[in-house]
Amino acid sequence: MQKIKAIRIEKTGGPETMALREVELAGPKPGEVQVRAKAIGINFIDTYHRSGLYPVALPSGIGMEAAGTVEAVGDGVTHLKAGDRVAYASGPIGAYAEMHNVNAGTVAKIPAGVSDEAAAAMMLKGMTAQFLLRQTFRVEKGQTILWHAAAGGVGLIACQWAKHLGATVIGTTSSAEKAALARAHGCDHVIDYTTEDVAARVKEITGGRKVPVVYDGVGKATFMGSLDSLAPLGLLVSFGNASGPVTGVDLGILAQKGSLFVTRPTMFHYMAKTPTAFQEMAAELFDVVAKGAVKIEVNQRYALGEAAKAHMDLEARKTTGASVLVP
Template structure:
């Protein structure tokens, strides 16, 4: 057993329920490794675990993503060794800690040229962009797509990547500052949803054709405008709940608006398709980042003890790009 410091929650609620506490970390079980954290990613899914929107057994750690050094290896692990630089973006929750035990299959090796804070901040968001753009709907050259919250952590990565793939990218934002950021990261057209009708602007931009796909991580507040932005037989990729979950949907509305499709994908199901899927997804991400086509910018850094403030800033939409905790 080793004593480490970790953020723990004993009950669900606001950011104030998180506290930095000493905890005992055991030797990794068979198939696991201990990762000593160098940087820890902060993501919206962490706020869902904290608030109870996505329930976790309590008391609990929190956090899904980090980069660091393999400190110990459990029995049966052959893919990693002590001293390897790795990153991960999957459960069990508990990444907000000085060290964490995870399944070796969930950790990917970080190539030279990728910094620790960049790796930590891009795994969950970058792998999300990877499966959404390359698997859920395979974006091709010449297509026009819409990405809600284009200046958010996933949005900044995805818009650059979609532009690199040859798409025309429309992004939505909530301020002129974020509009500027979105334009700098691949958006050909930016819609300020606080001032403009999103679907009307999409119709105008596309000359009435509308879109084959809309990527929506906002949820409740944007659901109808997303549907109204789609061409017949178009796909709404709903992958987040930043404004609250979409509930009580009348499926008949999909027929009325053009025989539309809706999917609610998660990274877990794509990463679990094959034993090597996670590393293959990560290699695709690392390659596009190392090429310079996608730039990862860590805009906010907080001490591990400042996790509550990081959540307050994230939920108030005060953050841009990526945020990390530093143990």
């Protein structure tokens, strides 16, 4: 056992429920590695765990991704050793800490030329972009797609990646500043969803055809507009709840609006498809970053003890791109 500093929550609620504590950390169990964090990624899923939207057993740590160095390896781990630069984006939650024990099978070595901050910022968001663009709906050259919150952490990565794949990318944002950011990161068209009718603009941009897929991490506020932006037989990929969860949906509306499909995927099911799925997804992500097709930009940095402020900024839409905690 050794003492470390970590963010803990003892009850669900707002950002104020998080506190920096001194806790004891055991060595890694068989199949685990212990990672000393150099940078810790901040993601919307963390706010869901904190608020109780996604229930966790309390008291609990928080956080899903970080980058750093391997301190120790558990029995049975052969592909990693102490001193390796690594990044992860998986459970058990508790990445908001100086050190954390994680499943070695969901830890990837960081290639040369990729910084710790970039690796911490890219894993969960970039792996999310990977499964959404390459697996949930395989985006192909010549297609037009709609991505909500294009200036967000996942959005900036995904829009660059979709553009690299040859798609025409329509993004939505909430301000002129974020619209400029989205354009600089792959969006061919940007819609301000606070002042414009998204579905009407999508119809106008596509000459009435609409789009085969909408990626919606916003949730409640954009759900109907997303459905109305889809071409017949189109797919709505609902992967987040930034504005609150979608509830009370009459499935008949999918028939009325064009025999539409809706899916609510999670990265962890895609990572678990095969024993090598995580490493394959990570390899494809690192490849597009190494090529320069996708640039990872860390626009906000906070000390570990400033986790509450980081969450307040994230939920108030004050952030762009990626945010990290620095232990």
